[in-house]
Amino acid sequence: MAHSAKKKDYFPYLLLVPATLVMVAIVAYPLFETFRLSFTNTSMSQKFEYVGLANYEKIMSRRFPEVIARTFYWMGLSVALKMLIGTLGAVLLNAMVPGRALFRILVMPPWVIPIAIGVFIWGWMYNGQFGMLSGVAQRIGFLDAPFEFLAYKNSAFMATIVTDVWIGVPMVTLYLLASMQSISKDLYEAAWVDGASRFYRFRRITLPLITPSIATMALLSAIATFNSFDIIWILTEGGPRGATTTMIIDTYKTAISRFKYGEGAARTVMIVLFLGSFTLVYFMLLSRLAKRSPNNAA
Amino acid sequence: MLHKYRWYEYVLIYSGVAVFLTFVLAPFVEAFVVSLRPLSSLFSIPYRFITDDMSFEAYFTMWQNVPLLWMYMLNSFFIATVVTILGLICIIPAAYAFSRFEFPARNTLLGLFIAVNMFSGAVLIIPLFKLMQQYGLLNTYFAMIAPGTAFVIPTGIWLLRSYLVRIPKELEEAAWVDGAGKLYTLVRVIIPVALPGIVVVSITAFITAYAQQFIYALTFNSVNELNPLPVGLFQFFGRQSVVWNELMAASLVGILPVLLVYVFLQRYIVAGLTAGAVKE
Numbered sequence: 001m002a003h004s005a006k007k008k009d010y011f012p013y014l015l016l017v018p019a020t021l022v023m024v025a026i027v028a029y030p031l032f033e034t035f036r037l038s039f040t041n042t043s044m045s046q047k048f049e050y051v052g053l054a055n056y057e058k059i060m061s062r063r064f065p066e067v068i069a070r071t072f073y074w075m076g077l078s079v080a081l082k083m084l085i086g087t088l089g090a091v092l093l094n095a096m097v098p099g100r101a102l103f104r105i106l107v108m109p110p111w112v113i114p115i116a117i118g119v120f121i122w123g124w125m126y127n128g129q130f131g132m133l134s135g136v137a138q139r140i141g142f143l144d145a146p147f148e149f150l151a152y153k154n155s156a157f158m159a160t161i162v163t164d165v166w167i168g169v170p171m172v173t174l175y176l177l178a179s180m181q182s183i184s185k186d187l188y189e190a191a192w193v194d195g196a197s198r199f200y201r202f203r204r205i206t207l208p209l210i211t212p213s214i215a216t217m218a219l220l221s222a223i224a225t226f227n228s229f230d231i232i233w234i235l236t237e238g239g240p241r242g243a244t245t246t247m248i249i250d251t252y253k254t255a256i257s258r259f260k261y262g263e264g265a266a267r268t269v270m271i272v273l274f275l276g277s278f279t280l281v282y283f284m285l286l287s288r289l290a291k292r293s294p295n296n297a298a
Numbered sequence: 299m300l301h302k303y304r305w306y307e308y309v310l311i312y313s314g315v316a317v318f319l320t321f322v323l324a325p326f327v328e329a330f331v332v333s334l335r336p337l338s339s340l341f342s343i344p345y346r347f348i349t350d351d352m353s354f355e356a357y358f359t360m361w362q363n364v365p366l367l368w369m370y371m372l373n374s375f376f377i378a379t380v381v382t383i384l385g386l387i388c389i390i391p392a393a394y395a396f397s398r399f400e401f402p403a404r405n406t407l408l409g410l411f412i413a414v415n416m417f418s419g420a421v422l423i424i425p426l427f428k429l430m431q432q433y434g435l436l437n438t439y440f441a442m443i444a445p446g447t448a449f450v451i452p453t454g455i456w457l458l459r460s461y462l463v464r465i466p467k468e469l470e471e472a473a474w475v476d477g478a479g480k481l482y483t484l485v486r487v488i489i490p491v492a493l494p495g496i497v498v499v500s501i502t503a504f505i506t507a508y509a510q511q512f513i514y515a516l517t518f519n520s521v522n523e524l525n526p527l528p529v530g531l532f533q534f535f536g537r538q539s540v541v542w543n544e545l546m547a548a549s550l551v552g553i554l555p556v557l558l559v560y561v562f563l564q565r566y567i568v569a570g571l572t573a574g575a576v577k578e
């Protein structure tokens with residue numbers, strides 16, 4: 001149908017109408033509204049004024065830079081742990097041992113269930129008086145008194161990370177497992193014939209070939225972690241004394257809990273800038289990978 | 299043999315898998331154990347996993363103490379189902395357009411859709427809240443359904459597009475030659491052939507929509523009868539004295555439907571998840 005491609009054809013655009021309408025209404029227009037709000041002092045009442053860059057000056061001079069640094073620290077640690085545990089998990093599940101089909105099924109539940117429900121369970125485990133972690137740590141002599149994990153700055157910070165890792169690991173594991181299984185068996189056989197050891201084969205075949213997947217996954221994981229809300233909100237609401245307040249949490253508190261929509265919007269604009277630059281890196285990574293091996297981008 | 303392991307390699311692999319799966323599954327086991335124990339024995343020191351007085355009592359008493367539990371589960375299911383259906387209405391034609399037609403700005407548009415995945419509801423919560431308030435949509439199902447729908451569309455388009463690309467073009471060209479309209483061809487030729495791909499997309503969308511209802515319901519809804527499971531149970535979690543055994547029992551009963559869906563359809567889910575890793 002070469003001729004039909006020549007004449008102007010509106011059909012593909014018609015096909016995109018429903019999806020585009022939803023995106024404009026729920027994402028694009030609200031995003032534009034956020035920018036507009038960020039230059040106003042909008043709060044509960046109907047009246048508002050444009051205040052120029054006042055909101056941005058306010059957040060830059062207060063403790064917001066600290067929140068940004070904490071967000072990146074929280075994200076970096078969480079993503080590093082997810083990638084480490086996920087890669088190890090994928091290597092283990094890739095081993096051709098009896099029971100592997102079952103193991104693969106058992107990895108998924110933390111990802112399948114509603115995030116909030118998983119966090120309730122962790123909330124119990126972190127409970128200081130009677131929770132499992134404190135109890136077990138006392139039993140094996142690690143602690144000599146009950147410890148309230150969510151009541152202290154450092155332990156609350158780590159506790160929220162552990163829960164975030166728990167929810168993120170299944171995805172990383174299965175994605176890297178799929179990537180490992182797409183590697184041609186011939187490569188391994190050739191190396192085996194040449195007498196290469198299992199570890200050598202892993203280091204020289206598996207690892208280089210899954211590195212692009214690890215990079216892709218790390219970036220996607222960073223974006224998801226940056227956006228994380230449920231875990232921190234349910235466990236600590238950003239506390240104790242702000243120890244787990246990330247940019248998303250800080251924004252939510254400012255806007256929804258304290259009704260300062262203008263200041264919240266300015267924070268959101270900062271978040272959008274960060275996420276935008278992650279996205280740019282992601283697309284650059286994808287196009288570089290596509291150039292290297294056109295058949296297996298991402 | 300290539301895949302023959304020595305005994306110590308077996309030991310290494312299985313102990314590694316055991317540690318890994320313990321991390322993943324221990325919370326579920328702990329939740330189950332807690333749900334079986336009376337509150338009084340839960341609050342005893344030193345900590346014990348197993349006690350003599352375990353029973354399923356909490357599974358019966360929770361219906362009195364969490365009277366709306368059924369409603370929460372139904373609401374969660376309802377919201378996720380509607381999100382999936384609305385999502386499919388947007389996803390199927392869009393994925394078809396991206397997989398089959400050449401048009402200017404195609405790749406840019408696809409990139410824009412994918413970029414939406416980088417945001418979450420949490421980022422847009424302020425303007426969405428204001429808009430919902432303005433149009434009187436707070437405290438309705440719609441307020442919880444609409445944002446969920448927007449965020450299942452990009453992954454869905456990406457997944458289904460990669461499936462549609464593999465369907466031979468001759469199929470619809472034959473239909474066009476026979477005089478079938480383009481929309482007719484999509485509905486009667488492409489959709490039936492693409493059904494396995496559509497199933498994967500639906501399941502992925504459903505699970506995402508089921509898992510991510512918390513922030514919308516927390517922010518946009520204050521009518522308890524409309525609450526989905528996560529927010530419904532959150533009220534009990536937030537109290538001074540949490541009735542832990544009932545909370546755990548209710549949580550486990552609440553996630554049972556998705557776990558069952560997962561066990562039966564896990565092949566599709568893993569396929570969708572790994573192919574569509576545009577999003578975690």
